Structure formats: structure tokens, C-alpha cells
Amino acid sequence: MYYTYAITGLIVLISFITSRKKTLKAVKISIGKFIKIFPAFLTMLIFVSFILFLFPDEIISNYLGHSSKSISVFLASLFGSITIMPGFIAFPLSGILLTKGVPYMVLSAFTTTLMMVGILTYPIEKEYFGTKVTIIRNIISFFIALAVAVMTGIFFGEIF
């Protein structure tokens, strides 16, 4: 995080030294773009706040340990699609679940849908791509995540 700021700061500085006018124009563009998309971000945050309330980590953890693997993979991919979780929470959580005996393929379905499928980021994605393409992209991503989960299951010997 800090080095993102450091690098951004450095780039802004170089830009500013090279051309003050262009840098100011860039900042104006940044602010304009941010303001235009901000209502979509607010909408997303409202959804996120409800979904995180309805599906806290503990509930997700409980359901992923279901006895049937196919049901667990299915539930995991649904949870991964409807929630948002930064990587620094999702992977430690998955690590803990792994030690509790949750299969690799279930965690793979969970983390991959978490990363690729964004039902909650829909308000933002559709602002740029339009409704139809957003839906298509998310459906494709969901199936890619399922494919990843199945391959993970095969390579870890959890399916056959």
C-alpha cells in the first residue's frame, strides 16, 4: 500500500517537473472521472454493507465444510460471487479452512469466484461496459472459476 503511494507520488513529481500544465490537466481529468463514477461506488458500498452483514465470514466457513464436495463447491462459488473480500482476508481465511479439512477444490472455487466474479461490483462495471457485456463477462468468469475448481480437485486427488 505505502509503496503504491510512493510510486504514484514519484510519477506525479516527474510529471510536474516535465510539464506543470499537463500535470494540472491530468489532475483535473482524474477528479472529473472520479466524481462521475462516485455514485456507482456508493451504490456498491450500500450493497456490500448488507451482504457482509448477511454473510459474515463465520457463516461462509460453516457452509464450506459441507459433507458433499459438489454441494460445497457450488456453495463456495456462490459465496465467492456475491461477496467481496480483499485478498489479505480471503487467503488467511482459506488457509485456516484448509487446516480444518475443507478440500482444496472448494477453496479454489471460493477464492477464484471471489476474484473474478463481481455481482457487487456490477453497478461500477456496467457504468463502463454496459449491462449486457457486464453480465456476459461475469457468467464466463463463473464458469472459468468452476473449471479451475475441477482441475484443482483432479490434481489434488479429491475427485477420483
Next chain:
Amino acid sequence: MKRNTKIKIAYISGYTLFLIVSFIFRFNPGREIGYNFISFLVYMLKILPCAFILIGLFEVWVKKEVIEKHLGEESGIRGYMWAMLLAGTIAGGLLVAFPIAYSMYNKGAKLSVIFTYIGAAAICRVPMTMFEASFMGVKFTAIRLLVSLPLVIVTSILLGNYLGKRNYKMVEGK
């Protein structure tokens, strides 16, 4: 005022009212939802300013010809390599990738490269991947990358071609 804007104002004020009432009357579910909102807002406000500043600089400094050459219709296989490399270095995942992809598109990057970029930004950011491998093991991460990346590229090309035939354009003026 447009109808959409009115709806937005209505539910955002409804939501705000709900939070205020919850906090006054100590309604616990409402308070928890409020805390979720704030913690995610803070998380986003940490990442987004950097992302949008860089997007602004990108718009001003990077010439259209450069993007067209390396990520545009003539870029061939190198376009996809660039998309993955660029995606590997960003922080913040899809939320940050969407506005960046949008700017690249407007500078002349082709659709299949844009979709590859978004897919790769979701699954193969370098810091996140290393973090993942440390918790889940290298084998887990390797399987995930080796299965998902080719699928992302293939589906991006298919989707790009499909949309190209239908004269699809990204939403203007964002």
C-alpha cells in the same frame, strides 16, 4: 433531472436515514451495516485516489498511437502479453481495473486485450499471488494460474470478436 438520478438520490438518502435511525435507537443490525459501509469506504479511499491520479496522467501523457500499436488491432499476441504484464502490477483488483481498462480502450486498445487485462487483473496480480501461495501452497496457485489464464485469453478473444461483429462500443463519457 433524469429519472435515474432521482432514484439514486432517493435510495442513498433512504439508506443514510436508515443508518442514522439505527444509530440513534441502537438497532444492532443497522449499526453493523453502518460499520461495514465505513470500513469498506475507508478501504476504497485508500486505493482509489492513486488509481485515478495515474489514470489522469495516463490520459495526458500516453499517446494514442503507442496504445494502438501495442494493444490495438495490429498488436497480435504481444497485446495479450502486455495486458497480462500491466495487470500483474496493479493493486486493488477489478475496482481499479475497470476505469484503467476504460481509458486504455479510449486510447485505442482492442476489446479482446481489454477483457484479458480485466481477467488478468482479477487473477494474477503479483503481490496477491505471492500472498496466496504462502497460505495455500505453490501447487494450488500454479494450478489456478495455468488453468485460468489460458481460459481468460481464449474467452476474451471470443467475446471481443463477438462484440466487434455487433459494433459494440463501451459507454461514452465516463
